[in-house]
Amino acid sequence: EPEVTQTPSHQVTQMGQEVILRCVPISNHLYFYWYRQILGQKVEFLVSFYNNEISEKSEIFDDQFSVERPDGSNFTLKIRSTKLEDSAMYFCASSEQGASYEQYFGPGTRLTVT
């Protein structure tokens, strides 16, 4: 069964460093998303991406964050100048057609900023 994959499963970085989180969405899906979940809190939407551009983003997704689809299979989230409060589980998700379609999540990358 097709699934969303994410690497790495756990990333530890020092404050101020840049990290890139990687995702491989399900192959025939066209909409891609990043969410985050700070420990003990709700899952929060960060950004959606369609047709090689951002379609929606939340207030959390500021200039510190960027997304890219560098090739036909990968979808990345870059976090520049990481802060302690960026420590969270980051989930990638994909959907065949966006709203009103099933949205599948990856296993997540746990980011720890020290």
Place this chain on the structure above:
Amino acid sequence: SQELEQSPQSLIVQEGKNLTINCTSSKTLYGLYWYKQKYGEGLIFLMMLQKGGEEKSHEKITAKLDEKKQQSSLHITASQPSHAGIYLCGAALDAGSQGNLIFGKGTKLSVKP
């Protein structure tokens, strides 16, 4: 502000018992998603409901969306230890949404053997 309320926050049931988890919004839900999450892991898709009055079932889990599309319930029949986990409801609250979902805080389910 709390846009999706889940109740109860946690639930402990004896194996074999039925249970219901609720998800309520003050706004119309344009797509209601149910996921299961084990602590520290990813979200496993369970079901998606769109139309008012819609009901879907998979194995022993049934989800319903009310006619007004502001409340959904997830019902588990004859619970098993494998049903234990955190159940999350997520929803699009905007008719023009590209699929960005708002989530509730989750309901932690424990099933005693």
